[in-house]
Amino acid sequence: MAVLITAYAIAGYVVAISAVKSLRYGMILDENFLTIVASAGAFIIGASVEGAAVILFFCVGELFEDAAVQKTRKSISELVEMQPVSVRVVRNGYELNVKPEDIAIGEHFVVLPGERIPIDGTILSGSSSLDTKALTGESMPRDVAPGESALSGCINMTGTLVIRADREYSDSAVARVLAMVEESGSRKAKTEKFITTFAKYYTPAVVAAAIIVATVPTLLFGLPSNVWVYRALVFLVVSCPCALVISVPLTFFCGVGRASKSGILINGGDVMDRLALVDTVVVDKTGTVTKGSFDFSGIHAHGVTEDDLLEYAAKSEYHSDHPISAAIIGRYGRVIDPEDIGESVNIAGKGIRTQVNGHTVHTGNARLMRDIGIEPCGTHDDVTNIHVAIDGTYSGHISISDEPKEDSAEAVRELRDLGVKNVVMLTGDNMTSAGLVAKAVGIETFRGDLLPEDKLDILEGYLGMREGKGSLVYVGDGINDAPSIARADVGVAMGGIGSDSAVEAADMVIMNDSLRRLPEAIRISRRTRGIAYQNIVFSLGFKFAALAFATFGLAGMWFAIFADVGVAAIAIINGTRAYGRTL
Amino acid sequence: MRAAFVIENLGCANCAAKMERKISKIQGVRSASVIFMSKKLIVDADETDIGRIEMEAGIIVKSIEPDSRLIKG
Numbered sequence: 001m002a003v004l005i006t007a008y009a010i011a012g013y014v015v016a017i018s019a020v021k022s023l024r025y026g027m028i029l030d031e032n033f034l035t036i037v038a039s040a041g042a043f044i045i046g047a048s049v050e051g052a053a054v055i056l057f058f059c060v061g062e063l064f065e066d067a068a069v070q071k072t073r074k075s076i077s078e079l080v081e082m083q084p085v086s087v088r089v090v091r092n093g094y095e096l097n098v099k100p101e102d103i104a105i106g107e108h109f110v111v112l113p114g115e116r117i118p119i120d121g122t123i124l125s126g127s128s129s130l131d132t133k134a135l136t137g138e139s140m141p142r143d144v145a146p147g148e149s150a151l152s153g154c155i156n157m158t159g160t161l162v163i164r165a166d167r168e169y170s171d172s173a174v175a176r177v178l179a180m181v182e183e184s185g186s187r188k189a190k191t192e193k194f195i196t197t198f199a200k201y202y203t204p205a206v207v208a209a210a211i212i213v214a215t216v217p218t219l220l221f222g223l224p225s226n227v228w229v230y231r232a233l234v235f236l237v238v239s240c241p242c243a244l245v246i247s248v249p250l251t252f253f254c255g256v257g258r259a260s261k262s263g264i265l266i267n268g269g270d271v272m273d274r275l276a277l278v279d280t281v282v283v284d285k286t287g288t289v290t291k292g293s294f295d296f297s298g299i300h301a302h303g304v305t306e307d308d309l310l311e312y313a314a315k316s317e318y319h320s321d322h323p324i325s326a327a328i329i330g331r332y333g334r335v336i337d338p339e340d341i342g343e344s345v346n347i348a349g350k351g352i353r354t355q356v357n358g359h360t361v362h363t364g365n366a367r368l369m370r371d372i373g374i375e376p377c378g379t380h381d382d383v384t385n386i387h388v389a390i391d392g393t394y395s396g397h398i399s400i401s402d403e404p405k406e407d408s409a410e411a412v413r414e415l416r417d418l419g420v421k422n423v424v425m426l427t428g429d430n431m432t433s434a435g436l437v438a439k440a441v442g443i444e445t446f447r448g449d450l451l452p453e454d455k456l457d458i459l460e461g462y463l464g465m466r467e468g469k470g471s472l473v474y475v476g477d478g479i480n481d482a483p484s485i486a487r488a489d490v491g492v493a494m495g496g497i498g499s500d501s502a503v504e505a506a507d508m509v510i511m512n513d514s515l516r517r518l519p520e521a522i523r524i525s526r527r528t529r530g531i532a533y534q535n536i537v538f539s540l541g542f543k544f545a546a547l548a549f550a551t552f553g554l555a556g557m558w559f560a561i562f563a564d565v566g567v568a569a570i571a572i573i574n575g576t577r578a579y580g581r582t583l
Numbered sequence: 584m585r586a587a588f589v590i591e592n593l594g595c596a597n598c599a600a601k602m603e604r605k606i607s608k609i610q611g612v613r614s615a616s617v618i619f620m621s622k623k624l625i626v627d628a629d630e631t632d633i634g635r636i637e638m639e640a641g642i643i644v645k646s647i648e649p650d651s652r653l654i655k656g
Contacts, residue, residue, distance in 0.1 A: 021649035031595070066594060073620060183587075185618030186625045196600035246596035246619070253620040 008052040011059040012039070029203050031240040038236040042557065045226050045233075050557035054237055061565035065246055068572045072250060076181065076257035076579070087118045090162075100169045107165050111156045120152050120172040121163040128159035135173060136512035137263030153177070180265050180509075184256045185249060187268025191532045192248045199241035206547070210235035213551065227553065234550035237560040238543050243568030247535040247575045254579035255528030263511035264521045271507040272525035274489045279470030280462050281420050281518070282484075284455075285427035285434060287323060287477030288494050288515065289441055290402040294327035297383050301396040309396045313388050316354035316361040319344040322480075324386060324400065325352075347371075349428055349451030351386075362389040366430070367449075369394070384429050401433075407516045409441040414519035421470075424462065426455050452480055459484050475510075475518060492518065528578045535571040542567045586633050587656035588624040590617065590644055598648045605643045609636050623656060 019032035035058045042051030086097040088110040095110060100118040103109060108124060111117050117130070129141040135153045144150060150163055153174040169175060188196075214232035218225040252269040259266045266272060286292050301309040314332030317325035318341050329336070342355025350371065351364015362372055369376045369387045374394045376387045383399045412423055425446040427434045434448035447458060463472055466489075474481075474488035485491030486505040493506035494513060503509055510517045546563035549555030593599060599619040606615040606624065611632035616625045624644075628636055641653040 018649065024649075031597075062594070069620065182621035182623060183618065183625060185620050186616035186623075188616075196597070196603075199597050199600065200604075242595045242597045244597075245600060249596060249599075249619045 007056060011055045012036070015055055015058065029207060031242055034203075034207070034236050034239055038233045041229065041233045041236075045229055047230060047557065053561060054557065057561045057565045061243065061568060064565075064569055065243075065572065068576070069246070069250065072254060072257075072576060072579070076253065076260070077178065084116050084118050088112075103165050103169065105165055105168060109163055109165065111150075111161045111163060113156055113158055113160065115156055117150050117152050117154050117156060117161075117163065118172075119163075119165045119169055120167040121150055121165045123148050123150050124162045124164050126159050126161040128161055129157040131155040131157055132512075135177065135263065137261060138512045176503075177260065177265060177511075180267065181256055181260050184266060184268045185253060187270045189248075189252055189269025189273050189529070189532065191529065191536060192252065192269055195245055195248050195536060199245050202241050202244075203239050206235055206239035209547070210239065230556070231550050231553065234555070234557055234560045235547060237557065238546045238550075238563050240564060243564055243571070244536075244539050244543065246568060247539065247571035248532050250572060251528060251532045251535060251575035251578050254576055255524055255531075258528070258579045259521055259524050262517060262520055262524075264517050264524070265509040265511065266521060266525070267507045271490055272528055274471040275473070275508070275522050275525040276529050277469050277471050278418075278420055278473050278490070278522060279466065280422040280424070280472045281415055282424045282426060282459060282462060282472065282474045282488070283443075283515070284474075284476035284481055284484075285425055285429060285437055285446075286402060287513075288475050289408045289425060289443075290404050290437055292323050292402065292477065292513075294324060294384075294400040294402050296327075296331055296398065297401045298399040299396070300399070302394055304390070304395050306396075309388055310398070312356055312359070312361050312390055312395070313363050313386065313398060315341055315356045316344070316352060316363040316388070319354070320346065320352050323477075324384070327400065328386065328398065349454075359391050362392075363387070365428075384433055402437075404437055404440050405513065405515065407514055411515035411519060412442045414516065415522075418519055418522050422462070424458075426450055426458060428452070452483070455481060455484050456487060459487055463487070463489075473518070475515065524578075531574060531578050535574055538574075539567045539571050584628070584630045584633070586626050586628070586637075588626070588637065588640070589654050589656045590622050590624055590651050591654055592651040593617075593619065593622045593644075593648065594651070595648065598651075601647050602640075602644055605647070606636075606640045609639050609643075612636060615640075624653065 015032045016036055019030060019036050023033060035054060039051045039054045042048065042054065084100065087100050087103060088095045089098050089103055090108045090110065103119055123144055123146050125146055127145045129143050130150065131141050132138055132154045135151060141157055150161065152172040210232040213235060214229050217223040217228045252272065255272060256266050283289055299306045299309060310332050314329045315336055317328050318336055340357050344352060344354040346352050347364065347368060350368040351362065353360065353362050362368055363386060366376050366387060369389060372389060372392060374389055376394065376397060383401045385397045385399050387397045388395045415423055422445060423443050425434065425438050425443045427448050428450050429448055431448035434446050438446040459474060466472055471489035473490040473492060474484050475492040475494060476485055477494045482505045485493055490507045491505055492508045492510060493503055494510050508521060542563040546555055546560045549559065596619045599617045603615060603617040606612065611628050613627040624640065626636060637653065644651050644653045
């Protein structure tokens with residue numbers, strides 16, 4: 001008994017202090033205040049054990065909620081946050097230890113085996129294997145060599161690397177991934193909006209009902225006041241909405257955390273809502289369905305040597321950021337002197353016109369050739385052909401093939417299994433090579449020969465065709481389809497955190513290149529939403545049951561305490577399930 | 584522009600929702616979002632208004648949860 005009194009005194013004191021502070025600000029419906037009233041009321045009418053229990057369990061509940069939220073937050077942030085405390089930076093020939101925040105773009109730093117890369121950069125010397133699991137969810141290590149990029153958050157496994165910083169710490173992959181996960185909560189799911197709006201009216205309504213229950217039966221019908229005041233106090237115990245509100249954002253946070261464990265960044269609960277209801281998926285071909293690493297199947301020169309053709313093609317593409325340009329420049333393999341290259345004009349969806357060594361070079365698809373009055377010849381329909389014209393004379397073409405990724409077909413099958421009605425592939429490539437890829441991965445609807453603006457038009461068409469609540473997902477590699485990514489219900493950028501504009505427009509980012517992460521994200525979203533619904537139905541159910549039973553004297557304070565604290569604990573534990581399990 | 588703050592000792596989810604509603608109504612705020620799980624406040628407003636909004640939001644935060652405190656994110 002003495003223990004109980006002491007515990008009650010301490011707990012009561014803490015709650016009372018908070019209640020008084022809130023009252024000073026005029027917050028009369030503060031939950032600390034309501035709890036004090038319920039507890040004190042119980043004492044006055046002689047239910048002292050219940051009165052003490054209300055306060056004690058209220059405190060235990062608060063502690064549990066705090067602990068659960070802290071733990072969830074920590075375990076999810078730790079996924080990506082494990083940052084080295086100091087970095088060995090090379091300044092004036094000396095190695096210094098500085099904080100990652102203090103490294104400027106262009107500085108060189110050293111990462112030893114076993115250490116985590118602190119900042120995004122380019123490898124200057126050394127080769128190694130990188131463990132990218134924290135970023136991509138991929139367990140296969142990636143081999144890297146000088147000239148290749150190294151993203152922060154990866155663990156350097158085997159060799160010492162010297163890296164040039166390409167970004168500041170706050171812009172690096174790790175910091176951005178963490179910010180995206182932490183700020184995903186700013187875009188709230190429908191269920192979360194519902195529950196917070198509900199809570200806004202719930203507390204005043206229940207408190208008003210409590211006042212009616214305490215007064216009306218006694219004053220109007222002369223019923224015994226003790227019984228009805230007790231029932232009103234039960235109302236006050238279940239009037240606190242926090243328990244109700246806490247489990248829903250926690251569930252979505254866990255869902256977002258679960259996705260990031262697989263290298264999928266989902267930008268908010270509302271994105272999960274739409275992902276769960278997907279009925280159309282539109283995918284870009286190059287780099288999304290296909291590998292985007294190009295195999296050269298032939299170089300066919302007309303009136304120039306093959307070497308000259310490749311040289312002109314590579315130099316003319318020097319200023320282009322198209323993946324095919326990178327492949328051609330890589331194939332050319334020699335250092336290009338920027339002095340050789342004059343004015344360069346991008347012709348969207350067709351190619352590029354560049355002054356090379358004083359010659360006008362057109363490099364691009366068949367449409368570009370026809371625009372300048374040339375009919376390309378000897379081409380192959382099953383591959384992508386890059387034509388080159390020097391000073392208006394056809395000089396040949398380079399044939400490139402781009403294979404589907406190994407798991408693209410599986411991803412398309414999984415999407416169908418999840419009930420996606422339409423899977424559509426769009427590409428700027430010719431219809432024949434588009435058809436081959438589509439057939440290989442099991443996509444029935446595809447469109448080729450598209451300009452970037454055509455893609456957006458087609459997307460609008462499909463957006464108009466959505467049925468009911470069905471949503472449209474667009475997946476692109478983000479190099480030139482940021483508008484489509486922004487326009488879709490759910491815009492997905494493939495291929496990591498690299499391309500800024502796409503990531504900014506995207507609702508979801510797939511960090512490793514696999515299309516199979518899309519069905520996985522849909523499953524995670526559906527499961528997370530399901531858990532959030534369970535929590536709402538379960539906690540609302542108990543609260544209303546407590547109110548109804550209390551009105552008729554069927555349930556007392558103990559049931560109300562369970563409906564408040566116990567139900568919250570169960571809902572929180574249920575919510576953390578959204579983080580676990582492989583899907 | 585978009586400014587991020589941290590609400591220290593934000594302990595109750597319903598309070599977070601109340602803060603969000605009130606901060607959204609501050610003059611000059613285009614949108615405001617309080618994220619309970621990461622204790623963050625994200626405000627979209629003109630740069631010239633941010634200082635004043637930070638002060639007003641600080642008062643709102645304290646009035647709803649007296650132990651909490653708004654700091655720069």
